[in-house]
Amino acid sequence: MEKGQHQKRFFKKGKRAFFAKLALVAGGFMFASFLGLLLAARMMGPPPILVPQTTIIHANDGSVIGEVKPSGQNRYWVPLNKISPALVNATVAIEDKNFYSHHGFDFKRIAGAILADIKAGGKVQGASTITQQYARNLFLTHDKTWTRKLMEAFYTLRLEMNYSKKEILEGYLNTIYYGHGAYGIQSAAEYYFGKEAKDLTLPEAAMIAGIPKGPEYYSPFSHLERAQQRQATILKAMQKRGIISKLDAVSARHAKLHFHEQQAIAPPKIAPYFQDEVMRILKSKLNLDPKLIDFGGLHIYTTLDVNMQEKAEQEVDEELRKNADIQAALVAMDPRNGQVKALVGGKDYEESPFNRATQATRAPGSTFKPFLYYSALENGYTPSTSIRSEPTTFAMGTGSQEYEPHNFNNRYAYDFITLAQALALSDNIYAVKTNLFLGPKKLVKTAHKFGIKSPLAPIPSLALGSKGTSVLEMTNAYNLFANGGKRFDPVFITKITDHSGKVIYENEKKGKQVLDRRKAFVMTGLLTGTFDERLNDYTKVTGASISKYLTRPAAGKSGSTPNDSWMIGFTPQLTTGVWVGYDQGRILDPVRDSSYSKKIWVKFMEHALEDQPVLSFKKPKGVVAVKVDPANGKRATKNCPVKRLTYYVKGTEPKDYCNEHGGHKKSKHQKKKEKSWFRKLFSW
Numbered sequence: 001m002e003k004g005q006h007q008k009r010f011f012k013k014g015k016r017a018f019f020a021k022l023a024l025v026a027g028g029f030m031f032a033s034f035l036g037l038l039l040a041a042r043m044m045g046p047p048p049i050l051v052p053q054t055t056i057i058h059a060n061d062g063s064v065i066g067e068v069k070p071s072g073q074n075r076y077w078v079p080l081n082k083i084s085p086a087l088v089n090a091t092v093a094i095e096d097k098n099f100y101s102h103h104g105f106d107f108k109r110i111a112g113a114i115l116a117d118i119k120a121g122g123k124v125q126g127a128s129t130i131t132q133q134y135a136r137n138l139f140l141t142h143d144k145t146w147t148r149k150l151m152e153a154f155y156t157l158r159l160e161m162n163y164s165k166k167e168i169l170e171g172y173l174n175t176i177y178y179g180h181g182a183y184g185i186q187s188a189a190e191y192y193f194g195k196e197a198k199d200l201t202l203p204e205a206a207m208i209a210g211i212p213k214g215p216e217y218y219s220p221f222s223h224l225e226r227a228q229q230r231q232a233t234i235l236k237a238m239q240k241r242g243i244i245s246k247l248d249a250v251s252a253r254h255a256k257l258h259f260h261e262q263q264a265i266a267p268p269k270i271a272p273y274f275q276d277e278v279m280r281i282l283k284s285k286l287n288l289d290p291k292l293i294d295f296g297g298l299h300i301y302t303t304l305d306v307n308m309q310e311k312a313e314q315e316v317d318e319e320l321r322k323n324a325d326i327q328a329a330l331v332a333m334d335p336r337n338g339q340v341k342a343l344v345g346g347k348d349y350e351e352s353p354f355n356r357a358t359q360a361t362r363a364p365g366s367t368f369k370p371f372l373y374y375s376a377l378e379n380g381y382t383p384s385t386s387i388r389s390e391p392t393t394f395a396m397g398t399g400s401q402e403y404e405p406h407n408f409n410n411r412y413a414y415d416f417i418t419l420a421q422a423l424a425l426s427d428n429i430y431a432v433k434t435n436l437f438l439g440p441k442k443l444v445k446t447a448h449k450f451g452i453k454s455p456l457a458p459i460p461s462l463a464l465g466s467k468g469t470s471v472l473e474m475t476n477a478y479n480l481f482a483n484g485g486k487r488f489d490p491v492f493i494t495k496i497t498d499h500s501g502k503v504i505y506e507n508e509k510k511g512k513q514v515l516d517r518r519k520a521f522v523m524t525g526l527l528t529g530t531f532d533e534r535l536n537d538y539t540k541v542t543g544a545s546i547s548k549y550l551t552r553p554a555a556g557k558s559g560s561t562p563n564d565s566w567m568i569g570f571t572p573q574l575t576t577g578v579w580v581g582y583d584q585g586r587i588l589d590p591v592r593d594s595s596y597s598k599k600i601w602v603k604f605m606e607h608a609l610e611d612q613p614v615l616s617f618k619k620p621k622g623v624v625a626v627k628v629d630p631a632n633g634k635r636a637t638k639n640c641p642v643k644r645l646t647y648y649v650k651g652t653e654p655k656d657y658c659n660e661h662g663g664h665k666k667s668k669h670q671k672k673k674e675k676s677w678f679r680k681l682f683s684w
Contacts, residue, residue: 053077053174053297053499054187057275059304060339060494065270068279068294074187077297077499080170083185084200089244090209091173093237096130099169103160105129105153130172132156137175178208179215192220194260202248203255206234220259271309273345273355278302278492286493286505297499303339303491308332308608312342315604319596320347320580326593327583328600329356329471332576332608335479338488338511340472341574342608352583361454361468362579365559366426366542367566368447368465370481370523373423375446376434377519382652383526384633386416387430394432394460403460405432408560411539418633420646424529424541426558428464435463449514450477451487465559474568475577481524481555482570484620485515518622518649525617525647527555530569534642535630545595546602552614554605558598562587565594567601572615576605624650629658637661 053075055068069075080088092099128136135155159168178188188208189197200208210230211218220227235249244252269275278300282288292298316328332342345355354360373381389412394403405428412429413421422430435443440458447456454469456462476490488511496505529535530543531550541547542558556569563585568577580596581588588594619625625647629640634654636643639661648654 052295053184055293055296055298055300057278057300057302059270059302059306060341061306062301063306065302065304065306066275073181073183074191075175075183075297076186077174077184078186078197080166080173082196082198083170083173084198084205086202087185087197087200087205087209088169088173090202090205090234090238092130092169093241093243094209094234095133095212097237097241099130100165102129105132105156129156131159131168134168134172134175135159137172176212177215178211179219180221190260192259193257201252201255202235202244203231203252203257206231206238206252207257210234220257269349270306271304271343272349272353273357274302274304274309274340274343274492276345276353276355277343277358281492282496286496288496298504299497299499299501300493301495301497302493303334303341304343305332305341305608308342311607312344312604315600315607316344316347319600319603323592325582325586326580326596327352327356328596329360329579330576330600330604331357331471331475332574332604333475333479333490334573335482335570335575336573337491338476338479339491339494343472354583356579356583357471359470361470362564362581363467363561364465364469364474364566365561365564366428366431366465367474367557367559367568367577368469369423369426369431369463369559370527370557371447371450371452371477372431372435372438372443372463373419373526374450374515374519374523375438375442376419377522377649378446378516379438379442381419381434382633382648382654383418383420383522383646384628384648384654385419386633387419387422387433388415389413389417389422389427389429390415392429392433394436396460403432405429405461405464409539416632417536418630420526420529420630420633420644421535423526423557424532424535424543425539426542431463432460435460447477449487450480451489452477465561471577471579474566475575478556478568478570478577479575480515481520481527482572482575482617483511484517485513485520486511487514488512516649517620521617521620521623522647522649524555527557527569528553528617530556530558532644534644543598546598549602549606551606552609553616555617556601560588560594564588565597567597569601569605571605571609572617573612574605574609576601576608578604619647622650623647624653626653628654629660632658632660634658 052073054073056064056076057066057068059065132152135152138155163171174184174186176185177183178185178191180191182188182191185197185208188211189195189200192208193200193204207220207227210227210233213230216222218227218230232253235244235252238244239246239249279293282293282300283290312330312332316330320326320328327346328344329346330342330344331340333340343357345357346352376385389407391406391412392404396403407428408426413427417425417427417430419430421427440460440462443462444456444458452469452473454467454473456467459466472490476488480487489509491507491509493505494507495503497503530541531547531554533541533544533547535541543556552571554569554571556567559566559568563581565580565588566578568575570576578597578601580593580600625645627636627643628634628646629636630642630644635657637657640658641661
């Protein structure tokens with residue numbers, strides 16, 4: 001009997017020893033596994049932060065003009081020091097009071113949650129720390145598989161081992177969901193209270209901090225009473241931890257909150273055609289990954305001037321609102337750096353997002369002539385060079401059809417006119433004769449020098465703008481007259497930063513000097529003649545109808561074809577190009593439609609620059625100013641009824657004086673000869 005009992009005791013003792021050894025081995029294995037896990041977490045370094053964030057597009061003053069939202073959600077990232085301390089404290093107090101002391105897992109809280117769940121017979125209390133919740137947010141999915149839970153735990157370790165508590169808290173507050181499509185505290189602050197995250201008050205902070213526990217359940221817009229009860233719980237927790245006083249808690253609990261009224265309709269998109277071009281540049285020219293653009297939380301800083309953009313849209317709308325079918329495009333640029341300040345691609349983006357400023361090519365008409373006349377200056381012409389204006393038929397050689405251009409309304413001088421007059425009057429005969437004299441290939445080469453990239457052909461009619469170009473490239477080409485011959489590529493984007501503020505792109509391209517500064521200035525002087533009615537008496541200059549509206553020095557050129565109406569002009573600080581026409585290529589009404597582009601241009605220029613200083617075009621060295629009789633291009637005498645100050649490259653100015661109005665004034669050479677003879681006689 002005793003022997004049997006002894007055997008039983010021995011067996012039990014052996015069994016206990018076995019399980020003790022087994023537990024020891026298992027514990028050792030778990031400890032070794034945990035150490036291995038820690039080592040792996042350390043060796044793998046920080047986990048990738050791949051949370052989708054809203055990409056923001058800024059105007060030149062930093063204001064927001066557009067957003068690229070991931071899946072239609074609002075996601076913004078703000079640094080911890082730009083988040084209200086009240087919100088930070090409220091969040092830690094209610095979500096993870098031991099956040100600053102644990103290492104990712106609050107085991108005491110986990111045990112308490114398990115006991116609470118056992119007592120209630122179901123899950124009633126969460127135990128996830130802020131770090132665990134942040135790790136969960138990084139996965140973008142909240143499926144309840146063991147694989148996801150294990151990976152979440154591993155991410156938690158990696159976060160704690162590689163980031164500071166401040167960095168983890170910042171990441172959490174920028175990724176947690178606050179309901180109604182708002183991810184992150186900045187989105188929530190804007191959505192619920194219409195303010196920045198840094199400006200949240202204690203009552204507002206306690207209200208928002210309670211939402212993540214149940215974004216729909218505790219939404220003040222859906223269930224205000226529940227949200228207020230949750231707010232009271234948070235204030236009590238803050239008071240218990242000594243963060244706020246009892247008086248602060250009571251005051252905050254009874255403070256009246258002014259919620260931001262949500263708009264059922266999204267606010268209108270600012271400069272939609274401009275933004276489309278920005279997106280095209282990001283993908284096709286800067287070659288940014290579309291996913292980075294759509295989800296990377298980039299900040300794209302553009303050149304858009306919101307005030308000028310509003311003025312541009314307003315002028316287009318006011319001029320064309322009575323004509324439902326006609327369309328327009330406008331581009332305004334700073335010639336000093338190539339920055340695009342305003343862009344209109346059509347009358348109504350919602351009706352037609354096709355960008356007529358950048359994607360369409362239309363015949364520019366006479367706005368192309370300044371490129372021809374710059375080429376002429378390079379090949380011996382001066383503003384006084386005279387050619388006869390009269391109906392002319394050009395024989396184009398064997399097998400080619402004769403070419404017979406016409407002036408507008410068939411008005412001709414039937415006499416010699418100067419280059420200055422030809423440009424101001426837009427004389428087609430002078431232009432074609434000049435193009436053929438120089439050789440059409442020179443005009444193509446010169447246009448390319450100005451940055452025209454659209455296909456051109458070396459034909460006589462190219463002088464009259466017969467080949468299509470875009471409003472953007474024509475406006476950019478005119479910048480070279482305004483800035484003294486320096487060519488810039490059009491600039492839409494100045495800088496791009498990632499969500500943390502790191503610069504990933506910055507425009508540093510400088511202009512390239514491609515024109516002779518002196519000749520560019522001479523051309524600018526000639527282009528001011530568009531608005532100077534003193535240049536001619538047999539027909540009006542092309543800008544006569546709008547010259548009275550100009551209050552500052554300006555230069556420009558209009559152009560027209562049966563289907564297109566153009567006006568491009570500039571001041572020292574702004575170049576603007578306007579096109580008006582029909583998408584279907586309909587013929588313009590010569591009475592009603594032909595003046596739209598000029599009116600839009602002059603009104604926009606005046607309003608866009610109304611708060612800016614009045615600047616004059618600065619004459620470079622090597623250019624001289626001479627008063628001439630515009631009718632013949634000779635030096636004016638006191639008897640000439642009209643005298644116009646005209647600019648010439650030094651050494652090319654006229655030597656002869658006008659002798660058509662009596663009292664012929666002697667040239668300096670004649671005076672010198674007579675003076676020399678008189679001295680000789682007197683000496684004798």
